[in-house]
Amino acid sequence: MTTTPESGLTALRGAAGLQQGDLLAVLDTVGLATAAGIVVRELLARCGPCTNSDEARVGLAVEHRGERSEHVLVLRPGEAVRLDAGPAPAARLTFELADLVRGVYGPPPGPSAGRFRVERDDEWFMDHADEAEPFRIFESYMRAVDTIVQAASPRASDLSRLSAKYASDKWGLWHWFTPLYEHHFERLRHQPVRVLELGIGGYQDPSEGGGSLKMWRSYFPQGQIFGVDIFPKHGLDEDRIRTFQGSQDDPEFLRRLAAEHGPFDIVIDDGSHVAQHQQTAFRELFPAVRNGGFYVIEDLWTAYCPGYGGAATAEATGNTSIGLLKNLIDDLHHEEWTATEPVAPGPAADHVVGIHVYRNLALLEKGSNIEGRIPFFAPREIDYV
Ligand SMILES: C[S@@+](CC[C@H](N)C(=O)[O-])C[C@H]1O[C@@H](n2cnc3c(N)ncnc32)[C@H](O)[C@@H]1O
Structure with missing residues (x-):
């Protein structure tokens, strides 16, 4: 037929x-x-x-x-x-x-x-x-x-529509992040969330950028949105959006910001994308995320660019965002380590409970990563073959 x-x-x-x-x-x-x-x-x-x-x-x-x-x-x-x-x-x-x-x-x-x-x-x-x-x-x-x-x-994805409306590059321009964000953030959508994004956009131009801040403000109708950029962006301040001038590589500034405006439900690193800056921001701001919240790193591709402090290949990602994620996978399982001599995991080990890695985007879920290791009577080696 x-x-x-x-x-x-x-x-x-x-x-x-x-x-x-x-x-x-x-x-x-x-x-x-x-x-x-x-x-x-x-x-x-x-x-x-x-x-x-x-x-x-x-x-x-x-x-x-x-x-x-x-x-x-x-x-x-x-x-x-x-x-x-x-x-x-x-x-x-x-x-x-x-x-x-x-x-x-x-x-x-x-x-x-x-x-x-x-x-x-x-x-x-x-x-x-x-x-x-x-x-x-x-x-x-x-x-x-x-x-x-x-x-x-x-x-139709609400967040993709909002990203296009406010000219953020999180959907359709450089990246395809918004459905992934929606997948993880939907449960927070109608909560009075506090969202901090590093990197406002528009670089030197004080009136340019802010696309993602406006996108988050619309997506989270009860949310308070904070943005940080090394350039002044105060012209973008409006109801439920506050901007701060400072560097994500300045621990003192980040600590003050967290003390005055945290804890946050979501922190997003979309700033310089320089490896060392990503490490500093994670070290200072992950503690300022509440349990049940997320710490997000965008643009993982720079881990492979020496010009951003990365390494050209997968072998030596070292102290980059990708290196951080690789270490966090081990840290997530630190209670299961079997070394006879104690080895200290990273400082976030007890609080990272989920690691969601997509192309160029990682979302880290925060909570209590203490559940006790697999019981001592479970054999640590196979003895039946
Ligand atoms: C990719 S844009 C951000 C785009 C914006 N988040 C969006 O999705 O619409 C990166 C921004 O990070 C800022 N930036 C660069 N270095 C920084 C640093 N060390 N600390 C904070 N912001 C920085 C730049 O000025 C630029 O405006």
């Missing part, structure tokens, strides 16, 4: 909530070309208004069992997204057909990382950079990519 667009649509909608093997079998029957055609048309219809400033041509590839169906989407500001036949040289999104069908027609699976691939031709962006606004075309493209990704998501 041949699949018509109507019967194909019915099949996809019916299969979107099935377990993976059953969904793949339905997709085999419908066929990649027909299924991709149906789901891409649905995607176009769901795309909200284009928020990109300049025309963007984004490639959209849909893969199934090693085959791919290629499409080009054109996003012009103020117009509906449409399909086109021309080239899409600068950015391409790739989805597994099954993921896309689940995203578009399935029940909300909750936020997860890595539901799609983004490939960019950074040289193309450098060639097309405007001297006055070098990032304009890049940002326009990433906003366009975001429009498509949002349409492919089963549940």
